[in-house]
Structure formats: structure tokens, C-alpha cells
Amino acid sequence: MGMREQSLLEEIARRFRPGVADRRRGVRVGAGDDAALVRMGGTDVALTVDAVVEGVDFDLRYFGWSDVGYKALSAAVSDLYACGATPVAFLVTAGIPAGAKPTKIRSLLGGLQAAAAEHRATIVGGDLTRAPKLMLDVCAIGQAGKRFLRRSGARRGDMIFVSGPVGSSRAALLMFRRGLRVPRALRAAHLRPAAARRAGRDLSKEPRVTAMMDVSDGLLMDLSRLCRASRVGAGLVPSHLPVTSEARAAFRRLGKDPVQEAAIGGEDYVLLFTVRPPVPRHIRRRYACIGRILNPSPVGGPIYNMERRPPRRMVVKGFLHRF
Amino acid sequence: MGMREQSLLEEIARRFRPGVADRRRGVRVGAGDDAALVRMGGTDVALTVDAVVEGVDFDLRYFGWSDVGYKALSAAVSDLYACGATPVAFLVTAGIPAGAKPTKIRSLLGGLQAAAAEHRATIVGGDLTRAPKLMLDVCAIGQAGKRFLRRSGARRGDMIFVSGPVGSSRAALLMFRRGLRVPRALRAAHLRPAAARRAGRDLSKEPRVTAMMDVSDGLLMDLSRLCRASRVGAGLVPSHLPVTSEARAAFRRLGKDPVQEAAIGGEDYVLLFTVRPPVPRHIRRRYACIGRILNPSPVGGPIYNMERRPPRRMVVKGFLHRF
Numbered sequence: 223m224g225m226r227e228q229s230l231l232e233e234i235a236r237r238f239r240p241g242v243a244d245r246r247r248g249v250r251v252g253a254g255d256d257a258a259l260v261r262m263g264g265t266d267v268a269l270t271v272d273a274v275v276e277g278v279d280f281d282l283r284y285f286g287w288s289d290v291g292y293k294a295l296s297a298a299v300s301d302l303y304a305c306g307a308t309p310v311a312f313l314v315t316a317g318i319p320a321g322a323k324p325t326k327i328r329s330l331l332g333g334l335q336a337a338a339a340e341h342r343a344t345i346v347g348g349d350l351t352r353a354p355k356l357m358l359d360v361c362a363i364g365q366a367g368k369r370f371l372r373r374s375g376a377r378r379g380d381m382i383f384v385s386g387p388v389g390s391s392r393a394a395l396l397m398f399r400r401g402l403r404v405p406r407a408l409r410a411a412h413l414r415p416a417a418a419r420r421a422g423r424d425l426s427k428e429p430r431v432t433a434m435m436d437v438s439d440g441l442l443m444d445l446s447r448l449c450r451a452s453r454v455g456a457g458l459v460p461s462h463l464p465v466t467s468e469a470r471a472a473f474r475r476l477g478k479d480p481v482q483e484a485a486i487g488g489e490d491y492v493l494l495f496t497v498r499p500p501v502p503r504h505i506r507r508r509y510a511c512i513g514r515i516l517n518p519s520p521v522g523g524p525i526y527n528m529e530r531r532p533p534r535r536m537v538v539k540g541f542l543h544r545f
Numbered sequence: 546m547g548m549r550e551q552s553l554l555e556e557i558a559r560r561f562r563p564g565v566a567d568r569r570r571g572v573r574v575g576a577g578d579d580a581a582l583v584r585m586g587g588t589d590v591a592l593t594v595d596a597v598v599e600g601v602d603f604d605l606r607y608f609g610w611s612d613v614g615y616k617a618l619s620a621a622v623s624d625l626y627a628c629g630a631t632p633v634a635f636l637v638t639a640g641i642p643a644g645a646k647p648t649k650i651r652s653l654l655g656g657l658q659a660a661a662a663e664h665r666a667t668i669v670g671g672d673l674t675r676a677p678k679l680m681l682d683v684c685a686i687g688q689a690g691k692r693f694l695r696r697s698g699a700r701r702g703d704m705i706f707v708s709g710p711v712g713s714s715r716a717a718l719l720m721f722r723r724g725l726r727v728p729r730a731l732r733a734a735h736l737r738p739a740a741a742r743r744a745g746r747d748l749s750k751e752p753r754v755t756a757m758m759d760v761s762d763g764l765l766m767d768l769s770r771l772c773r774a775s776r777v778g779a780g781l782v783p784s785h786l787p788v789t790s791e792a793r794a795a796f797r798r799l800g801k802d803p804v805q806e807a808a809i810g811g812e813d814y815v816l817l818f819t820v821r822p823p824v825p826r827h828i829r830r831r832y833a834c835i836g837r838i839l840n841p842s843p844v845g846g847p848i849y850n851m852e853r854r855p856p857r858r859m860v861v862k863g864f865l866h867r868f
Contacts (some may be wrong), residue, residue, distance in 0.1 A: 230647070230673065234654065234671075237658075238658075247667060249667045251669075252668075253670045257670070258669035258670040262585075262590060263587070263588035264586065264588060265587060267585060267686070269669060269686060271670060271671060271672050271682075272672055273674045273682070274674070275675065275676050275677075277677075278674060310583060311583045313581070317596065317680065331560060335560075335561075344572045345561050346561075346563070346574075346581035346592060347575070347594060348557075348594060349682070350553065350557075351601060353678070353680065354677040357640065357676065359594075359596070359638045359682040361636055365586055
């Protein structure tokens with residue numbers, strides 16, 4: 223019998239919750255958040271890892287090997303920004319199928335290096351192994367900011383924001399799958415997503431930001447995780463989701479509702495965060511407010527659609543592995 | 546056309562050699578050694594990663610899922626000891642085949658946790674993904690000691706040591722493959738190898754140790770890497786290799802030469818190190834001296850068998866992935 227990822231992840235989070243001995247050794251945040259936080263000799267180090275597997279996380283029919291490298295690194299570094307940390311170094315494990323051409327391997331390394339350079343950080347090591355399918359595992363190490371932002375800090379009345387558009391990656395994926403020509407902006411969003419470097423730096427300095435995470439498995443899914451960690455509910459204004467005109471057009475062409483799709487589409491790598499009012503002007507100006515945190519709730523959630531009268535509970539969907 | 550691991554690794558080491566910008570950001574040792582060294586806010590952080598894949602690195606006919614977890618973590622932490630660093634935290638990515646039983650997954654986690662506890666360090670995060678075969682990738686983060694020991698410090702006249710027995714893991718592997726009953730000590734050496742915690746701590750404090758690495762792909766192969774990094778040759782006294790009586794008996798039963806097999810057998814996870822004479826007494830007492838470093842050589846090597854008159858050049862064999 224299989225096991226759903228969410229329940230397995232929760233079991234693991236319980237099992238790996240840092241104990242007294244771990245805390246004494248400097249572990250300040252363990253498994254369960256976007257990144258872990260460990261104090262080493264007076265420095266706060268943020269640590270995270272992210273794996274992608276061919277056929278599960280990407281499809282080589284539309285991905286070049288260079289894209290695979292670029293995207294895998296973006297996904298890992300995104301978790302550092304989500305905690306307000308600054309990337310310093312990466313370790314990369316590549317599982318390479320037998321008979322892979324050297325040019326492909328070089329192209330994979332090139333994509334990884336290009337992404338690392340954009341984040342002003344260095345690939346300092348790794349491991350190569352043979353694997354039945356192409357896979358990459360990227361470990362990102364960063365310097366934590368003055369504040370280490372977690373998923374658990376949201377409180378009733380906080381406003382919910384996202385740092386950039388959602389749904390573009392999903393729009394591209396659906397078009398690729400249908401064999402359609404994918405507009406350039408959507409292609410880039412899916413194949414070479416840029417992690418939210420600027421927003422991460424900006425928001426890590428803002429004392430009114432109460433909780434933060436990145437959107438990797440879909441906005442609704444990730445918001446529900448933030449709610450669970452913070453033990454609160456949330457009210458979403460779906461029409462306020464920032465969806466680009468390219469993504470809207472793509473969804474419409476596919477006969478799908480843009481807002482609904484953008485809410486469940488994964489791999490956006492924007493930051494989802496909550497802000498304690500009054501919301502500073504630069505935040506209101508730069509980022510999209512998409513709702514607010516509602517009453518405390520011991521299990522987290524539900525998420526309401528605030529555009530319905532009365533507000534209606536939303537069904538949480540998104541990307542989950544199945545085992 | 547495939548590519549041999551060694552040449553690919555060398556190309557990667559060249560490509561990822563830290564440049565000026567990397568050094569300014571604190572990268573002191575990049576890819577190519579057992580671990581990397583990065584300076585973060587006044588702390589020297591050692592970083593390494595190690596992956597294992599079912600069917601390539603382990604066989605589930607003899608490995609329990611718990612053994613897989615234990616061994617994968619040992620292999621990663623061994624690289625930290627090889628640099629004189631102390632483990633602090635681990636990140637673990639597990640690629641799980643579809644339909645894996647929850648009890649197996651729990652057992653894998655249990656093996657990982659048991660190994661982490663032995664090294665007084667904490668698993669602070671990870672990633673779960675679906676994969677065609679069981680695979681684990683363990684990233685180990687440690688605090689560097691006062692000295693960061695590298696492969697490149699050996700000089701002519703240094704004595705070569707290993708911190709423990711070699712060949713036991715290979716003896717077990719060959720017996721497993723032949724379907725023989727494997728003695729308990731050899732089973733443990735193959736399925737649940739202990740990384741050299743005590744030796745790592747001990748040797749990291751010793752100023753006369755000039756170079757160090759761990760033996761993971763076979764003593765001869767790894768010694769030849771040390772020679773290449775240090776640009777020296779080496780003279781080995783094969784009969785001085787510490788091989789346990791159980792391993793000797795096993796190799797004989799298999800009709801193989803114990804010393805020869807011990808020299809090429811991988812996954813010993815002992816430390817291979819060189820010491821500038823005069824060798825301190827505690828080192829002479831605790832560890833096995835197996836040879837000495839010979840003349841400088843721009844490409845590293847050759848390795849001579851010093852028991853032959855005149856000394857005869859040895860053929861370097863060991864474990865390499867093929868792509």
C-alpha cells in the first residue's frame with residue numbers, strides 16, 4: 223500500500239523534531255520548514271536540499287539538460303530566500319543514466335553554474351553516480367539573516383502577499399503536454415525559473431513580515447501549509463492573484479479558468495508571506511496582496527474564498543508525490 | 546559513447562575550481578577534495594555530499610533498508626573526518642520507488658538516525674521524491690578543525706598510514722555474491738560500516754599529519770588520488786596492510802589473495818593519511834604504517850610495491866562508475 227507524501231512528511235517532521243541534545247549542538251530549526259537553521263561557531267547557517275527526477279519532476283521532451291540544471295538549483299536556492307537567508311554555496315549530486323553523452327553532462331553542469339552565478343554563490347562540491355533516470359539533488363547553504371523567517375509566524379489579521387506571478391509554469395507545462403507552441407515568457411517560467419533573490423533580500427530586512435515560504439507545490443497547497451504551521455485559517459481573494467497576461471491567454475486557450483489554475487499550479491518559486499498591519503508602503507507597492515489571515519485554528523485552515531458571499535471554503539489541491 | 550568517471554571528475558574539478566569571486570565570498574576549498582571548506586561569518590564550514598543508488602552501490606538482496614540508511618550516512622560523514630572536521634548536521638534526500646511499504650521507509654529513516662546519533666550530529670532536513678530505484682543522497686555539514694586536511698599535502702619522505710583494517714567490506718561483498726554465509730564482523734563491515742570518528746578527531750589535532758582522505762573506492766585507487774593531488778609517488782608495503790583474520794580467511798576460501806583483494810576493495814571508510822617524520826608515538830602505536838611517499842612527480846604516482854627487489858610498479862585498480 224502506498225503512503226501519501228503529506229502524511230509521510232508529517233511523520234518525518236515529528237520523528238526528526240530537534241530534541242534537547244540537538245538544540246545544545248546548535249540546531250535551532252530542524253526538518254519541516256523551507257530550510258533548517260544551525261548555529262556553528264557563532265554563525266547562523268541555513269541549510270536546505272531539493273531533488274528532481276526525470277519523469278517525475280521534469281520531462282526531457284521539453285527540457286534541455288542545461289534547463290534541468292538551472293531549474294534544480296533555482297528550486298533549492300528558493301528555499302533559502304524563503305527563510306530570509308543569503309546563498310553562499312551549493313553541493314550537487316547528479317545521477318546520470320548509463321550511456322549519457324559527455325556534451326549532455328557538460329550542458330547540465332553549465333545550467334547549474336549559470337544559476338549559481340545569478341545567485342552570487344558557488345558550487346563547491348558534489349557527487350556523480352549512475353542512476354536509472356537523470357536526477358539532480360541540490361543542497362544549498364546560506365548565511366541566515368538577522369531574522370530567520372518561518373512558516374509558523376502568521377497571526378490573525380496579517381495580510382497575505384506573494385512576491386510575483388503565479389501559474390506561468392503550469393500554463394507552460396499544460397501547453398507542452400498538449401504539444402502546443404509555448405510563448406517565450408511561459409517557457410522561461412517553466413524551464414528556467416528565477417528564484418526570488420531580490421524579494422528575499424528585501425523581505426528579510428522587514429520586521430513586519432511574520433511568516434514566509436516559497437510557492438513550489440502550488441499557491442493553495444503551500445498557503446495551507448503555512449496555515450497549518452501557524453495554526454490559523456486564511457481568506458483568499460482569488461481575483462487578486464497576480465497572473466500574467468501570457469498565462470491568462472494560455473489557460474483560456476486550453477479551456478481552463480486562469481485563476482483556478484494559477485492557484486494550484488506549482489513551481490512558481492515566488493515568495494508567499496504574511497505582513498502584520500500597517501503594511502509598509504514599499505511592500506504594498508511591490509507585491510500583490512491576495513488575502514488575509516483569519517482566526518486561529520488548532521489544525522490550520524480552512525482557506526476561504528472571500529469573494530463569495532458568504533465566504534466559501536476552498537478545496538486544497540496541488541502537487542504531491544505518491545509512493 | 547560513455548565517459549569514464551575519473552576523467553569526468555577531473556573535468557568537473559577544473560570547471561568548478563574556485564575563482565577570485567568565489568574566494569572573496571569565502572570559498573577556501575572547492576570541489577575535488579573529500580569536503581569543501583567555506584568561511585561563513587567567521588566560521589569555517591566543511592561540506593560534502595555522497596549518494597548511493599540501488600543496483601549500483603548496494604543490493605537489496607543483502608541490504609535491509611535500515612542498513613542502506615546507516616551506510617549512506619557513514620559514507621558521507623567519513624568525508625568530514627577525512628578533512629579533520631566535526632559533523633554537525635545532515636540533510637538527506639531519499640528517492641523512493643513507487644509502492645514502497647511504509648515499514649521499509651521507516652526502517653530507512655531509523656538507520657539514518659542511528660548513524661547520525663553515533664556521530665553526535667542531527668538530521669536537520671531533507672527531501673523525499675519518487676525514483677525508479679531506491680536511492681539516498683546525504684549531505685554532511687561540519688565544523689572544520691584548526692587545520693583542514695587535504696589530499697594535496699604529502700611530501701617526499703612522509704610515512705603513509707591507514708586508520709583501520711581494509712578489505713573486510715569487499716570480502717563480505719564477494720561472499721554475499723556467491724551466496725555464502727557471511728561471518729558477522731564482515732557483514733557489519735559491508736552493511737553497517739562505522740566511519741572513523743575517533744581517528745578523525747585524533748588526527749585533526751596532529752600537526753605532523755600532512756595529507757588525509759578516506760578510503761572509499763579502494764586503498765590503491767585512493768592512494769593514487771592522494772599522490773596525484775600531492776604530485777608525488779608512493780612506495781607501498783602490501784604485507785603491512787591491516788587485514789583482519791576474518792577477511793583473510795574469507796578471501797582464501799574464495800581462492801583469492803587476501804592482500805591483493807584488500808588493496809582494491811572499496812568502502813572501508815578508514816582514513817588514509819601521511820605523516821612527516823619523526824612520527825609521533827601515539828600514531829605509530831594506533832595506526833598501521835603501510836609505506837612512504839617517494840619522489841615528486843608532476844602527474845602523481847606511480848605506486849611501487851616495495852617488497853619486490855627492485856620495487857615494482859603496481860597497477861591501480863578499484864571502484865569507478867562508468868557512464
